[in-house]
Every structure is written in structure tokens, then in C-alpha cells.
Amino acid sequence: MDLNDLTIRKFHKGLLNKEFSALEITQAFFGRIEIADKEIGAYLSLSREEAVRQAEKIDIAVSQNKNISVLAGVPLAVKDNILIEGKRVTAASKILESYVASYDATVIKKLKQAEAVFLGKTNLDEFAMGASTENSAFQVTRNPYDKERVPGGSSGGSAAAVASVMALAALGSDTNGSIRQPSSFCGTVGLKPTYGAVSRHGLIALGSSLDQIGPIAKTVEDAAIVFEAISGRDELDSTSVDSSFNFYEPSLEEIRKLKIGLPKEYFLPGIDTVVEKGVQEAIGNFKNLKIEFKEVTLPHTKYAISCYYIILPAEASANLARYDGIRYARLANVPQDSELRKVYFRNKDMGFGPEPKRRLILGAFVLSAGYYDAYYTKAQKVRKLISEDFDRVFEEVDVILTPTTPTRAFKFGEKTDDPLAMYLADVFTSPASLSGLPAISIPVKKYPLGGGELPIGFQLIGRSFREADILGLGQLYEKINR
Amino acid sequence: MAAIINEKILGNLEELARLKLKAEEKEKMLKDLEKILEHFGELKELDTKGILPMVGGTFSKNVFREDKIDKNHLSRESAVKQFPETQGGFLKVPPVFE
Numbered sequence: 126m127d128l129n130d131l132t133i134r135k136f137h138k139g140l141l142n143k144e145f146s147a148l149e150i151t152q153a154f155f156g157r158i159e160i161a162d163k164e165i166g167a168y169l170s171l172s173r174e175e176a177v178r179q180a181e182k183i184d185i186a187v188s189q190n191k192n193i194s195v196l197a198g199v200p201l202a203v204k205d206n207i208l209i210e211g212k213r214v215t216a217a218s219k220i221l222e223s224y225v226a227s228y229d230a231t232v233i234k235k236l237k238q239a240e241a242v243f244l245g246k247t248n249l250d251e252f253a254m255g256a257s258t259e260n261s262a263f264q265v266t267r268n269p270y271d272k273e274r275v276p277g278g279s280s281g282g283s284a285a286a287v288a289s290v291m292a293l294a295a296l297g298s299d300t301n302g303s304i305r306q307p308s309s310f311c312g313t314v315g316l317k318p319t320y321g322a323v324s325r326h327g328l329i330a331l332g333s334s335l336d337q338i339g340p341i342a343k344t345v346e347d348a349a350i351v352f353e354a355i356s357g358r359d360e361l362d363s364t365s366v367d368s369s370f371n372f373y374e375p376s377l378e379e380i381r382k383l384k385i386g387l388p389k390e391y392f393l394p395g396i397d398t399v400v401e402k403g404v405q406e407a408i409g410n411f412k413n414l415k416i417e418f419k420e421v422t423l424p425h426t427k428y429a430i431s432c433y434y435i436i437l438p439a440e441a442s443a444n445l446a447r448y449d450g451i452r453y454a455r456l457a458n459v460p461q462d463s464e465l466r467k468v469y470f471r472n473k474d475m476g477f478g479p480e481p482k483r484r485l486i487l488g489a490f491v492l493s494a495g496y497y498d499a500y501y502t503k504a505q506k507v508r509k510l511i512s513e514d515f516d517r518v519f520e521e522v523d524v525i526l527t528p529t530t531p532t533r534a535f536k537f538g539e540k541t542d543d544p545l546a547m548y549l550a551d552v553f554t555s556p557a558s559l560s561g562l563p564a565i566s567i568p569v570k571k572y573p574l575g576g577g578e579l580p581i582g583f584q585l586i587g588r589s590f591r592e593a594d595i596l597g598l599g600q601l602y603e604k605i606n607r
Numbered sequence: 608m609a610a611i612i613n614e615k616i617l618g619n620l621e622e623l624a625r626l627k628l629k630a631e632e633k634e635k636m637l638k639d640l641e642k643i644l645e646h647f648g649e650l651k652e653l654d655t656k657g658i659l660p661m662v663g664g665t666f667s668k669n670v671f672r673e674d675k676i677d678k679n680h681l682s683r684e685s686a687v688k689q690f691p692e693t694q695g696g697f698l699k700v701p702p703v704f705e
Contacts, residue, residue, distance in 0.1 A: 334663020505660030
């Protein structure tokens with residue numbers, strides 16, 4: 126049985142048919158990690174003992190012909206900003222280097238109930254701030270398709286792990302594209318749920334009005350299975366909503382009735398021509414099914430980046446204030462001091478990398494007296510305009526299709542000197558985040574590892590809590606693209 | 608055109624963020640921020656009169672619960688176990704008062 130061919134569905138069938146054991150597959154993945162992760166660097170930490178124990182439990186249940194969930198025994202990678210009780214969680218930052226989680230995130234609790242297996246924690250940009258995983262304080266993660274290129278970010282470790290067959294699926298988090306963009310760069314499927322569809326309890330907060338946890342997987346079907354397991358109202362996250370998503374196989378008849386909008390603002394010059402061609406290919410594939418397309422307009426698209434990079438640093442500066450090197454973890458080489466002020470300044474200086482520092486300063490600026498109205502309040506109003514653009518368009522169409530990113534994976538260091546250039550690359554994923562809408566990145570086609578082609582992803586954006594529409598279209602796309 | 612951000616403003620922001628930047632960091636920060644803030648100027652093009660600020664999320668709804676202690680969530684032991692330094696079951700911190 127080839128790990129390359131495995132999906133969650135196939136794994137579940139194979140387990141039930143006793144073609145292989147959960148333990149065999151888990152060990153196979155760890156074997157693969159031992160070989161491949163030296164070069165790729167997707168994982169920050171592994172939990173082999175627990176994973177093996179969990180897999181063995183599943184094998185016993187199978188041998189006793191007990192009912193097991195579709196996710197039982199499935200080996201998952203988890204982004205290292207999601208808490209698993211008793212395991213280290215660092216947010217890829219020195220300031221949390223020695224922190225051990227004191228509770229399970231709700232999504233982890235749910236996956237434990239489904240008896241999934243956790244292989245380890247994956248690398249990310251520090252505190253999820255970034256789009257290349259280059260901002261990790263600990264290690265570099267390389268794109269499995271080209272080791273000189275970034276996997277994208279901030280969920281670069283999770284995307285690289287799935288793409289290079291070091292996990293069957295993974296959890297990431299998306300605040301402005303951090304699941305979708307690395308998925309586009311690494312040829313995986315990545316779903317950012319509607320804001321509120323998945324509990325944020327146990328996710329290290331970056332931007333509380335934007336963050337969502339979501340699946341990164343090999344297929345849309347796999348992403349749908351994971352999404353169903355992790356979504357739902359949670360008492361511990363009062364922004365979570367019961368969206369009652371039920372996994373289903375879409376019928377061609379139902380899905381064909383969906384109208385897809387193509388917003389002209391996402392197809393302007395400035396996109397890589399290869400990306401443009403790839404997305405046109407995807408559109409062509411849908412058109413072959415006689416699905417109706419319509420040109421639409423989202424006039425405030427270009428303002429999304431300014432809007433986001435005012436709001437996010439403001440929220441992040443509030444969320445990161447708690448990291449003082451006192452209450453979660455101590456920094457090893459910071460000298461003790463009896464003066465509290467000195468302790469704060471020293472820990473934050475040594476604990477935070479350049480990108481968090483930049484955003485903390487920017488956040489302080491947009492929230493400070495004299496600037497608050499011109500920047501923060503203004504940005505919140507622009508956010509409303511961006512959201513209203515979508516409301517209007519969703520009166521004409523059901524789903525919106527766009528490129529996920531303007532380029533394919535870029536080389537290491539290409540954008541690190543120019544933070545603004547890095548920020549502007551988020552332009553296609555940002556509006557859906559600001560509007561709280563569900564959005565998925567799907568690879569245009571299958572990209573074989575070592576095949577010499579860099580992956581391209583297209584994005585589907587749906588109405589609030591209509592993950593069924595974008596997952597349905599995505600599953601259909603996979604069927605016809607086989 | 609006058610710079611939006613200067614050393615004095617940066618100094619104030621450092622104080623607010625509890626960060627003390629080194630000289631080279633300060634220089635780069637001023638350069639980067641100036642570029643970024645200049646870009647934000649495009650928002651002035653938009654007429655937002657009468658638009659209510661969007662605080663995020665999908666819709667506003669009050670969520671209430673019973674005013675009862677939930678013993679199932681995080682036990683005191685689990686929380687205290689992870690504190691870097693404890694004394695008598697409390698987190699030990701540097702003196703807060705002079």
C-alpha cells in the first residue's frame with residue numbers, strides 16, 4: 126500500500142477491510158518523516174509514543190469489529206499554534222519556546238473523540254504572522270516541490286507535511302490566507318471556514334475577529350471530512366456558531382445549478398501569466414460541465430490590504446500583550462530582575478522576532494490617541510464596504526472563483542527585505558477573511574512531486590456558512606479532473 | 608511631504624509596546640513603517656460617511672450562559688502545573704509595586 130495514494134476515505138476502507146493496520150500506517154508515516162523531514166523541516170516536534178498507542182487502540186477496536194469513525198487512526202499533523210494538552214506549543218516563537226499546553230483546543234478534543242492520531246506539531250511563521258514560514262524563530266521549512274522555495278505561510282509546515290506525504294491531513298489556521306496560500310504553493314487543498322464555524326478555543330490568538338482553524342488535505346473530500354469533525358458551536362468560544370455542516374456527496378444535478386462569479390478585480394494584469402493560465406484551465410474544466418459563469422465586480426478589493434494591515438496589528442498588539450516571559454514560559458537567557466519594567470522589556474526584546482515587533486509597533490500606532498480615528502476606525506468602515514461588495518455579488522451568483530495567489534511559490538529571501546511587498550501578496554485571500562466568508566484553495570490539477578511543475582491553486586469563496594457549496598463544487602472538480 | 612512617523616513618535620510607540628529597539632532596528636522600522644503608512648493613505652480615497660464600523664465576525668448576537676462554575680474545563684492543577692515558577696499554588700512574578 127502506497128502512502129502516496131492514500132486518502133482518508135481509502136485509509137478508512139483499508140482499515141475496515143483489514144488490508145493494513147493503523148499501527149502499520151502510523152509507523153510508515155514516521156518512517157517517511159525520518160527520511161524526508163531532514164530536508165523539508167515541516168515538523169517542530171513529534172509525538173511518536175502517543176501516536177503509536179492511539180493507533181494500537183484503533184487496531185484493537187477493528188479486530189473486535191467495533192464501529193469506528195471515519196477519522197479513527199488517521200495520522201494528522203497539527204500547526205504549532207493549536208494546543209494539545211501536555212505537549213509543547215511554541216507559535217514558532219522564542220517567547221513560548223518552553224511552554225507546554227495546559228489544555229486541549231476544542232478542535233483537538235473533537236479529533237480525539239473521533240480517535241484520530243497526532244503525528245506532531247508543524248512549523249509556522251512566528252505567531253502566524255507571515256506568508257512564507259520564513260519568520261519562524263526555529264527552523265526553515267522548504268517547499269517539497271522546490272527546496273529553494275518557500276512553502277508559503279503561515280501554515281507552511283502543515284502544507285509541506287501533507288504535500289510530501291508526511292501526514293495524511295493537517296490542521297492549519299487562516300487569518301488572511303494562512304491556510305489557502307501555502308495550500309496553493311504546495312498543491313494541497315486548504316479550507317478557511319466561515320468565521321465562527323470552528324471554535325478558536327485553544328488556538329493561540331492572532332487576530333480574534335479573523336482567525337479560523339481549518340483543514341489542509343490531499344483532496345476536497347478529505348478536507349470536508351475533517352471540517353465536519355472540527356466544526357460546531359463551542360461554549361468556550363462565544364463567537365462560534367452551529368452551522369450544522371453534514372458531509373455529503375454532491376450530485377452533479379445540484380451542483381450544476383450553482384452560478385460562479387468571476388470578479389474582474391482578481392484578473393487584472395500583475396498576476397503571474399502561468400497562474401492566470403492555470404486558473405483559466407480550472408474555469409474551463411467547470412465550463413465543460415455546463416456550469417454558468419458570470420462576470421462580477423468587487424470594487425473595494427484593492428483596499429483590503431491596507432484595511433487588513435491596520436486591523437490585524439491592532440488586534441495582535443492586544444493578543445500578544447500577554448506574552449511577557451513571566452506567565453507561560455521563561456526565556457532561558459534573560460537575566461532575572463526585580464524591576465518589572467525591565468523584565469517586560471527584556472523578555473519582549475529577546476522573545477519576539479522582527480515581524481511581531483513590526484506589527485506590535487504598527488498596532489500601537491493605529492490605536493494610539495490622535496491616530497485611532499484616521500486609521501483604525503477608518504479601516505473598520507472600509508471592512509464594511511468590502512463585506513458589502515460580497516453581499517451584493519452573492520445576490521447574482523452563489524460562489525466566486527479567483528486565483529488564490531498572484532504568483533507561485535517564491536524563492537527564500539525574495540520578499541524578506543520588503544515587508545510591504547510581502548503584505549501585498551495577500552491581496553486575493555484577504556477580502557474573504559475580512560468578510561468572514563468561507564474560502565477554499567484547490568490545486569488546478571495533480572502535481573507530482575519531482576515533476577518539475579510548481580503548483581497553482583484556485584480559490585472558491587462562498588456565502589457565510591455555505592461550505593457545502595464550495596466543498597461540493599470542489600469535490601465535483603476532483604471527480605472530473607481525475 | 609512630512610514623514611508620518613518620526614523618532615519621537617516611534618519612541619512613544621516603543622513605550623506602549625514595551626519594546627526597546629536597537630539603533631539599526633529603529634532605522635529599519637522607521638523606513639518600513641513609513642512605506643506601509645504611506646500605502647494606507649489610499650483609504651482616504653474612500654467616502655465612508657455614514658458607514659458603521661464592522662467589528663468583524665459574521666453577525667452580532669449576545670451569547671449568555673448560566674452563572675455557574677464549570678468544573679469540567681481547566682482544573683486548577685492543570686493550570687498551575689504549567690506555570691514556570693510557582694509558590695504556594697500561585698504564579699510567582701517580579702514585584703509589581705515599588
